[in-house]
Amino acid sequence: MSLRVSHTTINATDAHALSVFWAAVLGYAENPDDPNESGHEECMIFSPDLRHRILFIEVEDLVPAGRMHFDLTAIDSTREGELERVLALGAAQVADRRTPDGKGWVVLADPEGNTFCVLRSDAERRAMGDPILPGPADIPGVETRPVGSIPILPMGDPASALAWWGRLGFAVEFEHRFAPELPLYVGLRRDMADVHLSQHRGDTTGPGVMYLWVDDVDEVAAEFGVPVDDNPWGRDCQIVDPSGNRVRVGTALRASA
Numbered sequence: 001m002s003l004r005v006s007h008t009t010i011n012a013t014d015a016h017a018l019s020v021f022w023a024a025v026l027g028y029a030e031n032p033d034d035p036n037e038s039g040h041e042e043c044m045i046f047s048p049d050l051r052h053r054i055l056f057i058e059v060e061d062l063v064p065a066g067r068m069h070f071d072l073t074a075i076d077s078t079r080e081g082e083l084e085r086v087l088a089l090g091a092a093q094v095a096d097r098r099t100p101d102g103k104g105w106v107v108l109a110d111p112e113g114n115t116f117c118v119l120r121s122d123a124e125r126r127a128m129g130d131p132i133l134p135g136p137a138d139i140p141g142v143e144t145r146p147v148g149s150i151p152i153l154p155m156g157d158p159a160s161a162l163a164w165w166g167r168l169g170f171a172v173e174f175e176h177r178f179a180p181e182l183p184l185y186v187g188l189r190r191d192m193a194d195v196h197l198s199q200h201r202g203d204t205t206g207p208g209v210m211y212l213w214v215d216d217v218d219e220v221a222a223e224f225g226v227p228v229d230d231n232p233w234g235r236d237c238q239i240v241d242p243s244g245n246r247v248r249v250g251t252a253l254r255a256s257a
Helices: 015-026 079-088 122-127 158-167 217-224
Strands: 008-012 042-046 053-058 070-073 092-096 106-109 115-119 152-154 171-176 185-190 193-198 209-213 229-231 234-240 246-252
Touching (some): 008 015, 079 106, 079 115, 158 193, 193 209, 217 246
Parallel strands (some): 070 115, 152 193
Antiparallel strands (some): 042 053, 092 106, 106 115, 234 246
16 A cells, blocks of 8 residues: 655644745645635645645644654745745744855744755755756656656556556656666656656555546546545545556535635
């Protein structure tokens, strides 16, 4: 079995105020159909590409800042520029880990004491000759997009696997082999959803599980001939690809006007 990140949850004494702070820091936004309001005990914000969600929930016994925090990298600015911006939004500096050669980071705290770190941008790291983790831009033929998580699922026969995922609306974005005789790695994309299929044994130990949100789950269920279940979070169905990977496909419940 495997798990995927649904959203990040942060305990708070004022969920709305904290959601406003972090939305401004990260460039996230609330759901316009279900806006956060002062007094709400639970407030959720979404990344611009909708791949990440943060839920702020009010609790009675709020423990001190714990063992989980954000490490934030500047995207189109610099570490110093982001520090100035975030401090102006109400953050407090906790520790300065910058080094004389310009490297390092700064530890900050949000208005309720949750700590997070601001790091140098990739451009700043490159300028100093530091290694950077590979991203989509480092693979030929892959378009650079906002940061997000991508499930990597095992793949058996490529022809049957790609045909099956094509029925689900995914198109091949790139294919990669280190040599003609070596395993195939394929990137698929549907709207803002990415899935990578791999024949490399070291990438995954067995069939995986993923959840896919769509506008109309009934259309998918009809295509694959499976029933649809009604759940508290929405209506969904389960289908299995030729390699044994389970895909839960769902349509979220709409808030009534």
